[in-house]
Each structure stands twice: as C-alpha cells, then as structure tokens.
Amino acid sequence: MQADEKHPQPPIPSVWTRPRRGKREQPALSREQIVSVALELLDTEGIDALSMRKLGTRLNAGATSLYTYVANKDELIELVVDEVYGEIEIPDPAAGIPWRAAAADCAHSFRAVILNHPWTASVLGELGVTQLGPNVMRLSESMLALFESAGLPAGEADFAVSAVGSYVIGTAVTEAAWLTTLARLGRSEEEWLASLLPTAEEAARDHPQLREQYASLRDKNPRETREEKFDYGLQRVLDGLETRLGQQP
Known part of the structure; x- marks a missing residue:
C-alpha cells in the first residue's frame, strides 16, 4: 500500500x-x-x-x-x-594506474580495513542506509568512475562495483569473524593450526585430495595462506570483468 x-x-x-x-x-x-x-x-x-x-x-x-x-x-x-x-585507499585517477591494478589495490585496502576493525564483521550488511555516508559515497563514486573509464557502460559499472565489493566484504568479514574467535580463545592462528592438523589429517584418511591439502598447510604461514586465497578469488572476479570489457564495442 x-x-x-x-x-x-x-x-x-x-x-x-x-x-x-x-x-x-x-x-x-x-x-x-x-x-x-x-x-x-x-x-x-x-x-x-x-x-x-x-x-x-x-x-x-x-x-x-x-x-x-x-x-x-x-x-x-x-x-x-x-x-x-574513510580509511580505504582510493585510487587517484590522475596517477594513470591501469583499471585492473587500481581496482585490486582498492580491494586489498578495503580488506585490510575490515581486518583492522574486526567488529565490522557483525554489522556490515545489516545497517540502514550506509551507502549515503560521505566516505562510502566517495568510494563508490571513485570506483564507478574507474570502471566507466575502463569501458563499461554506466549501468554495468554499478554492477561491477557491487561484484567487487561483495567479494571483498564476504571474504574479509569471514576472516574477521574467525580472527575475533581466535582472539577470544587467546590463541594464534599458528597454534590453532598446529593443534587441528593431526585431527584433520586423520579424519581425511579416506579422502586423498583433502589429506594432501591438509598436509600442505603444515609448512605454510596461515596469514599468507589467507592473503593468497583472497587475491586468487579477487583476480578471478577481475578476470570476468576484463572478459566483459573485451566484449564491448
């Protein structure tokens, strides 16, 4: 009504x-x-x-x-x-950075800001009209301009901003929630991984691919692993946008 x-x-x-x-x-x-x-x-x-x-x-x-x-x-x-x-580093159009590198830099900065303020994991996506805040609007305006200058039509540029933002928030919020849990338990990622891996490997004894994956984590820094996974997913999102740009007349 x-x-x-x-x-x-x-x-x-x-x-x-x-x-x-x-x-x-x-x-x-x-x-x-x-x-x-x-x-x-x-x-x-x-x-x-x-x-x-x-x-x-x-x-x-x-x-x-x-x-x-x-x-x-x-x-x-x-x-x-x-x-x-307002802490997110926004690419300067005057710097002449290629669109893909500029988008990646902004996405990594966005992730870092969420991890620096892990409490945001419980409120992002649940608040009211956050997109009307001056800093959010400045970020959105810059990213829209970035994708439009790369060659996307205005409507698609908005979708591109949403796609990148959703990936960053979805991934970083999960990380932030996990790090908050570890902090509450008083444990580091390395300590948690060392205590879990033997049990995980035993549980995966009938699943060779999982067992191999768990074994490969023994000598890895969990923070670096998280960063690698984030960048891998981000690059695949940008691959999709780059393919779409190649389809524009």
Whole structure:
C-alpha cells in the first residue's frame, strides 16, 4: 500500500536521512569526537561492549547528552562505519594506474580495513542506509568512475562495483569473524593450526585430495595462506570483468 497525504510513510531510520541537529553555541562535545571515541571503544572491546552509557563515561559526559548528536546506538554505528570506510585507499585517477591494478589495490585496502576493525564483521550488511555516508559515497563514486573509464557502460559499472565489493566484504568479514574467535580463545592462528592438523589429517584418511591439502598447510604461514586465497578469488572476479570489457564495442 502506497503512502498518501493522510497516511505518510515514516522516514527511513538512518542518521543520513534526517536533518543534522543544530549545534550549541559552546558545545561540550562534537559528533566527530563522539565517533572517534566510539571507534576506539569498538576496536578495543568489540561491538558487544558498545553502549551509550559506556561511551558517555569515556567522554566524561552523561549518556543523555550524546542524544544531542545521535538519535540512538544504530545511528552511532552508522557514523563509525562510515569513518572506517574513510580509511580505504582510493585510487587517484590522475596517477594513470591501469583499471585492473587500481581496482585490486582498492580491494586489498578495503580488506585490510575490515581486518583492522574486526567488529565490522557483525554489522556490515545489516545497517540502514550506509551507502549515503560521505566516505562510502566517495568510494563508490571513485570506483564507478574507474570502471566507466575502463569501458563499461554506466549501468554495468554499478554492477561491477557491487561484484567487487561483495567479494571483498564476504571474504574479509569471514576472516574477521574467525580472527575475533581466535582472539577470544587467546590463541594464534599458528597454534590453532598446529593443534587441528593431526585431527584433520586423520579424519581425511579416506579422502586423498583433502589429506594432501591438509598436509600442505603444515609448512605454510596461515596469514599468507589467507592473503593468497583472497587475491586468487579477487583476480578471478577481475578476470570476468576484463572478459566483459573485451566484449564491448
């Protein structure tokens, strides 16, 4: 049912879809300060530790005073996520880097940012209108321009950005969740792998290909293995886009 004048639809709940509240003449806080401290709290204690009360304590302010700047916790997380997106290195068109190398560099930077802020694994894809954040829009605009300059039509450039972004988020979020689990257990990847491999190899005794794969992991650095797997998948995504570019008139 469509909204009418008597029954208008409620606004989309997002920090980006409502007017920013006016500033006090001499504000004790700022939105930027709140976001900075919230990011620090999330990085050190994780998403479950974030509350307006705890954030207010860190800022030496009452939780109610924070609502002058953000309406609720969801809005705060939207702001912090956009702040994180601002750390992604975006290719400079003036640098003349080939489209494929520029896209790969941006994708690797995106992955690194997610792994540097592993709490994002629990919120990316679940938030409101995150695509309206200024840093996300700057990233999207740059990647659209990159794929259009490579030769894709505007509509396909949007699909290409989504394909690369979905691959990065899907892979990096899984990695971040895994690393968070290891940190909670107080174990390194090397320790976990050393304790698991004997059991895995025994379980795979009737599966020669799996057994060979597990055996090959014994002398590998698990972090390097994750990076190799990420780059392999990324290059195959870019292969597909390169093939599509070759089909353009």
